[in-house]
Amino acid sequence: xxxxxxxxxxxxxxxxxxxxxxxxxxxxxxxxxxxxxxxxxxxxxxxxxxxxxxxxxxxxxxxxxxxxxxxxxxxxxxxxxxxxxxxxxxxxxxxxxxxxxxxxxxxxxxxxxxxxxxxxxxxxxxxxxxxxxxxxxxxxxxxxxxxxxxxxxxxxxxxxxxxxxxxx
Numbered sequence: 001x002x003x004x005x006x007x008x009x010x011x012x013x014x015x016x017x018x019x020x021x022x023x024x025x026x027x028x029x030x031x032x033x034x035x036x037x038x039x040x041x042x043x044x045x046x047x048x049x050x051x052x053x054x055x056x057x058x059x060x061x062x063x064x065x066x067x068x069x070x071x072x073x074x075x076x077x078x079x080x081x082x083x084x085x086x087x088x089x090x091x092x093x094x095x096x097x098x099x100x101x102x103x104x105x106x107x108x109x110x111x112x113x114x115x116x117x118x119x120x121x122x123x124x125x126x127x128x129x130x131x132x133x134x135x136x137x138x139x140x141x142x143x144x145x146x147x148x149x150x151x152x153x154x155x156x157x158x159x160x161x162x163x164x165x166x167x168x
Contacts, residue, residue, distance in 0.1 A: 002066050003151055004073035006121060007084035008112040010094040012135045016084070016143040017069040022151055025063070029070035032059060067151070074121040080129055081121045082150050083159070084143065087136045088113045088167040113167040122159050130159035 003024065005013050017026050033039055038056045039049035053075050060068065060076060074081050086094070088109035095105035111117070121130050131150045135143045149155040 001080070001151070002064055002068070002076075002078045003147075004076060004078035004081045004121075005067060005069045005084065005147060006071055006074040006081060006117055007135075008086070008091060008108050008117055009071050009100075010091045010098070010108060011084035011086040011112075012140060012143055013069050013071070013084055015140045016135075016147055017067060019140060020067065020144045020147055020151075022067065022148060024065045024067045024151065026067045026069065027060070029056060029060075029068050029073060029076075032056070033070075067147075071117065074117060074124055078125060078129070080131060080150055081125050082131045082133060082147050083118050083121050084133050084135045085118070085162045085164075086112065088164050090136050109167070113164040115163075118159060118162075127159045128157050130157055131155060132158045132161050134162050 001024070005017055007013050014028055020026060033049065033051055033056060036059060038052055038059055040052045041050050043050055051072055053072065057076050068076060068078070091112050092105045092109035095108055096102060118132060133143060133146045
């Protein structure tokens with residue numbers, strides 16, 4: 001089984017997957033992208049890289065029994081897609097606290113309010129394969145348990161249950 005854990009930067013993906021209790025291999029794709037050079041170029045203005053999704057997919061290969069953690073994971077083949085969500089105002093605050101610029105943090109908060117990653121995940125994988133987890137007020141351990149319930153097949157798909165449209 002291949003599980004993608006995705007969400008807007010700052011929703012808690014890496015923190016939760018680092019403590020996930022699973023037999024599946026956990027791959028932090030953003031680390032691999034930088035370490036393995038799985039990007040096309042550096043975007044100096046945004047202080048980020050433009051990822052080569054084909055190279056990332058090729059690097060993952062045919063590996064099954066894997067959890068892929070990244071805000072881009074939903075662009076890769078997966079059996080189940082977990083989308084972590086966070087209230088946009090809290091998300092923006094988290095991103096600024098970890099050193100993101102105000103413009104980038106605001107852009108990510110707006111993206112979260114507009115359900116951008118959730119919409120992309122549903123478009124790519126279908127609502128029947130997408131599991132939305134509201135992580136704003138949950139501890140990383142609680143979020144990891146929710147992800148585990150998806151991995152174990154104990155949770156029903158739940159795309160579209162979280163809405164932050166009032167943020168706009």
